[in-house]
Amino acid sequence: MKIKNFALLAGVAGLLAACGGSSIVEPADLNEQRVFFGFNSSEISEEAKNNLLGQALYMKNHEDVKIQIAGNCDERGSTEYNLALGARRANAAKEVLVKDGVCAKRISTISYGKERPLVQGSGEEVWKWNRNATTTVK
Secondary structure: OHHHHHHHHHHHHHHHHHHOOOOOOOOOOOOOEEEEOOOOOOOOOHHHHHHHHHHHHHHHHOOOOOEEEEEEOOOOOOHHHHHHHHHHHHHHHHHHHHHOOOOHHHEEEEEEEOOOOOOOOOOHHHHHHHOEEEEEEO
C-alpha cells in the first residue's frame, strides 16, 4: 500500500512540475527591457536570468536584431567606481545571452554608471530601480 501511495505522489509531483510551465517569456519588444541588481553587485538573479533568456529567445527568433545593453548604477559611489560596476552589469547580462546561443557580435555594451538614473531621488526605494542593465534595439 505504501509503495502505491508513493508512486501516486511521485506521478502527481511530476504532473505538477510539467504543468508549472516556464517563467521564460519572449517579450513583444526588446526596447527598454531591464534586469535589476543588488547593491554593489553584478550578480544575475534567477529573475534576471529568466528575463534575459526571454530576450535571447526573441533574438533567436529575430536574427536581424542587434542590441545594446547599458549598465546603470544608483547614485552612491564615485563616478569611476560606478562606470566600472555598470560595465560589469552590462557584460554579465550579455554573457547570459551569449551562453544561450546569441552571437556576441549582435550585442554591444556600454556603462552609464550613475549618470542616467531611471528614477530621480535618494533612498533604497529609488536606488533599487537605478541598479539595472537596460536593453535597447540598435
